[in-house]
Amino acid sequence: MQARRVPGVSITPDPRRVLFRPFFPGGPERARTIIARIMTLSDAEVQSELDWVTEEFGDRHRNLLKFFARRFGEVGHLRLTDAPLSRERELLIGAYFTNEYSLEAAALFNPSMIWHPDQSGLKAGAKRFILSLRATGEGHISSLQFRSGVISPPGGDATGRRGRSPRIELDPVTAYVTTPERTLDRSFERSLFGKKLLELGVKYDFVRAVMGRLAERFTFSELRDVVEEARRTEPLPPRVAQEAADAVVGLAESNYEIRFDDDLPLCERIIFPSTPSEVKGIEDARFVEFTDDDGTITYYATYTAYDGRTAFPQLLETPDFLAFKAHTLNGPAVANKGLGLFPRKIGGRYACVGRQDGENIYLMFSDNPGFWYKKEILQRPTQPWEFVQLGNCGSPIETEAGWLVLSHGVGPMRKYCIGAFLLDKDDPMKVLGRLPEPLLTPAGNEREGYVPNVVYSCGGQIFDNELIIPYAMSDHASGFATVPLDDLLETLERNPA
Template identity: 55%
Template sequence: MSIKAIRTGIVLRPDPTRVLFRAFELGSTTRTLKIIARVGGMTDEEAAQKLDEVIREFGGRHYKLERFLLQRFEQVKTHLLTDEPLTTERKLLLGAYFTMEYSLESAALFNPSMIWHPDQTNVPPGYKRFILSLRATGEGHVSSISFRMGYIDEAGKIILRKPSRYVTSPEIVPNHRFNRAQFLRKLYELRLENSIQEKMMTGLEDEFSLPELEAQIKRVLAQYRYNAEYETIASGLLALAKSNYEIHFEDDQSLDERCIFPTSPNETNGIEDARFVQFTDENGEITFYATYTAYNGRVTFPQLLETKDFTNFNVSTLNGAEVSNKGMALFPRKINGKYAMISRQDGENIYLMYSDDLYFWQMKELLLKPTYHWEYVQLGNCGSPIETEAGWLVLSHGVGPMRKYAIGAFLLDLNDPSKVIGRTTEPILSPDENEREGYVPNVVYSCGGLINGNELIIPYAMADYASSFATVNVAELLAELTGQNRSKIEDVAVQEAVTVK
């Protein structure tokens, strides 16, 4: 018997009206100066009239627009030719000329990951609140992380909450502190640890900030002007520092108003396919992690998000000999005292990784090879493993003829995940005729589901364009994976991947 997922019929399509403000960069000092001069030539009456027009047209579309316009003014004011003070109205208008709207999901809203919301207060009896993270793609095919919220009612029905029309990217925390020992270890992994780097970090404390590092590098470069090797090392140091950072959202912003937009040098072309998981440490402390792919237009970099409240996030690079390719997915707890990860370094097979350090991964072991017709091209995970009493349940994707993506599952031993208990010989979800057409045809894909009662809920993308949900009976799926009769395991208490407060 082959288990098949049941579609819910819910379709979450990209919404082009969800826009955020971004810096409008011209890339030309001459053009910037010309725009400033033209605005400076406006009379006070003309400037006030134009600013009123801007606020009327765009103020209702954004959260705290005027604050952003003043920030943009501060970023371009170095181009002003005099120190003559400007009125607040004139500053706002100048900021508006160097600001643009960006429709973050105008092209696609796909590759969802689903977790229980950490706050279950004020939820109707029998309901559970969840968070859905999605890959939002807009102009220039730049991807970011968008959020939706919803509920599952007592009957298992999925109810998506209508999102706010506002959406805002976070502020970068200005005084983020780096741990010197960890930073040096990352430099070593990147082969940037040498005598030049030592000079550039001389005098920095055990914890230091980006401005402190920049100041020290500036002092060293002043002594070795026009030295290409010094410039290269300096660029590498700063790129690493800027790729490990903190972000903060306003406390009064709804989660669906928050967008994690590319920030670091590794992310210039997008943040892709976040796989969120609720991780419980050995002391019971809960942290939400998401492995994701940073893309700079040439190379992909596996990276890590971590948060406890979805308001403050740490962003870190992942390092080590085996950090490569896409699709790393963290187990929701340590196994035998070590962090564990499902991965795919070679673009074809599924591997298992262990590490004593969450940020460094040095070894891997082969776990699964493409075996069945629907996965002959490649295998990969579809999110973090889900703990059940029968074993670690992992959603997988396989690619077959005509580059058709389908979703399956496999089961790993709880104490030794290198032991494969079973795997589906046929897909549990394949694109149907209503899901084939989109940006990338013939693809269904997920970045992580969860178990509710005796149902596995699979949020999935359709043709890299829109998203939906499907469900699978857990008892039936585990029976197929273990080779047992359903009646023998139907009463097994399936442990959810997260603990609902």
């Protein structure tokens, strides 16, 4: 069976949506030279230049002058005089060390669909959703952004007959994007922190030296002081010591909190890389609405932080898509990409699927969503269209028949297709069925993009007895496809694994 594309509903990258980002050309000496040049301007010239900058860029951003002031606070110490400056001159200096970044200029893809926490004000039968998307811009840096929309039952035609697919309407998108302030975790636990460093392959002697100088619970500032001391005193080659020091501090900075203003539209909320482990991107968030035993709902997302060399599995959590906490995922069973949490505990434990060896799909259980130590193989490539590798396309979806898992398979010419399999509700190690053929394959202009011949999803939902699949097209843009749920489940049950 094949999924049906939803016509007329697509999400394409828009290069006009720009962030302001720190800009630092060259080293401190060059920065001092730039500031010295600004200091030669008269007050009138400073005012004129600042007026021009705010007129040229003010309508492209919210709070632009606030960011200029912050940038002056970060670079102002490099000026050659301690004399007080006018606010206008400080803001102009900040402007020279700021640049625009078009965060989705290259791509807007790999969507994950979740039901919106706010379902008020809708027509009968309709449901509001959130899409998380991977946005990629200059330098192939990926960030996380959001869209929203409403899905409704199929409408009738002139004869009163219902259409085939649900109606999907995307909410308008504003011109602005905003990143929040980041706050580091207040304290860390020494034993767990040390284990994670060793999992990451940080030099053992350096880890032992650092951990030996810390209390059982320590703060970021305490860690930074100890790391600097170890970097200076440990008998290691300077380059090795510096790499180890950067890795230790980078791990601590990977655990943080952010919060957006309550009145900021969802489409303007951007989670941009802000830590050493994320410097090259936040990739492929897989969101799930998790219901705990007491009924509490938390929205979790597993994602990959990438520093240009190493992929770091991370966990994001939020109660409302305004406040977020990011934490490292720990344990040898999370050493790869593509984790997807189940939406509730199974047998009193958290459960997760993932491609932990880059080839097969595994199942994992844990008492804590941040720690995963054991894995069992669940699926291996068996069909020609998936001989290269398998992976999951989002979190498992609960149905009456079992856990429905969207998957991806890679075949000849590195062609990515979307498939599906079904797991037993009580014992998900039991595979009840598996599609022998792809559910969705790249076709027509979907084959053209940054990475050709790819369809990929990070999670769908069930609505009005239809499986809704948001999917990326060749790592460039995103669209939607639908599948009648009953037909899909019947096909899976006819094809036991």
